[in-house]
Amino acid sequence: MKSTDMFNRKWLIEKSVEVLSGYTEGITIRQLYYRLVAVHGLTNDIRHYKRADEAISQARWSGTIQFDQIIDRERSMYGHTQAAEKDLNAEIQNGKEQVEAWMESYHLERWSNQPHYVEVWIEKKALQGVFEGPCGSYGVGLGPCKGYSSLTFLHDARYRFEDAAARDKEIHILYFGDYDPSGKDIPRSIKVNIGRMGVDVNVHHIALNQSQIAAMSLPGVPPKQSDSRTAAWTGGDVVELDAVEPKTLEKMCRDAIKRYFDEKLYASLKVQEAEERRKYQDALKEFVEGL
Secondary structure (H helix, E strand, O other): OOOOOOOOHHHHHHHHHHHHOOOOOOEOHHHHHHHHHHHHOOOOOHHHHHHHHHHHHHHHHHOOOOHHHEOOOOOOOOOOOOOOOOOHHHHHHHHHHHHHHHHOOOOOOOOOOOOEEEEEEEOOHHHHHHHHHHHHHOOOEEEEOOOOOOHHHHHHHHHHHHHHHHOOOEEEEEEEOOEOHHHHHHHHHHHHHHHHOOOOOEEEEEEOOHHHHHHHOOOOEOOOOOOOOHHHOOOOOEEOHHHOOHHHHHHHHHHHHHOOOOHHHHHHHHHHHHHHHHHHHHHHHHHHHOO
């Protein structure tokens, strides 16, 4: 079927190439689609999403868009088939480098002397890659909920939170999800169900909300009638978290974490870490010399 508006295949490919040029790492199809909507005015509906998906696929096959510019966080391999040949000399060199690395490997956990225990939970696994950077740099756990969390997921979290509570830490979940009837309700569900398991947690709904949507002029659509919570919804058009520019999401995540992180306590921890690392290195040297 031929396009009946300006958003034809040629337009979609040209604008997609332009958007992707601003990223050094890949983004998902949905993130690219929302960049086309937010930045270039593409109509936000399922018909145009499918059209964009088809155009981007064709561009990847033709080489206009490189395959690794688009990533898929929903599908991945587990493990790998071990079939590589070994080079003994290379392995010896690798062993030496590992010994050197072990000498520098002693670290104290970043949050060990902090009064707070923080995790970041996100509604969608597809956005995991966006949050990995800020969570990794601050040593914070990242939990993709994939909608409403399963009881197994919550039960596993319970043990982490109980351990944190036993060390007198205040527990915080920083939640990022869609602005829609379910996305708004998920933080409540998390707090209630973990509370039923006997653990008190603070659940902070960091994004998305109406003020953020207005500030970023994010495109919205009517809520899904298939969602049982839509009948009681009074929040207007809904917006997916994917619509937020990835770098903006990273900053939102980093800023939210920093609210609960005391830099002065961390500086004190680094002094303690340096002292203990020297003792660790002396002990390893003494062991190696005794072999």
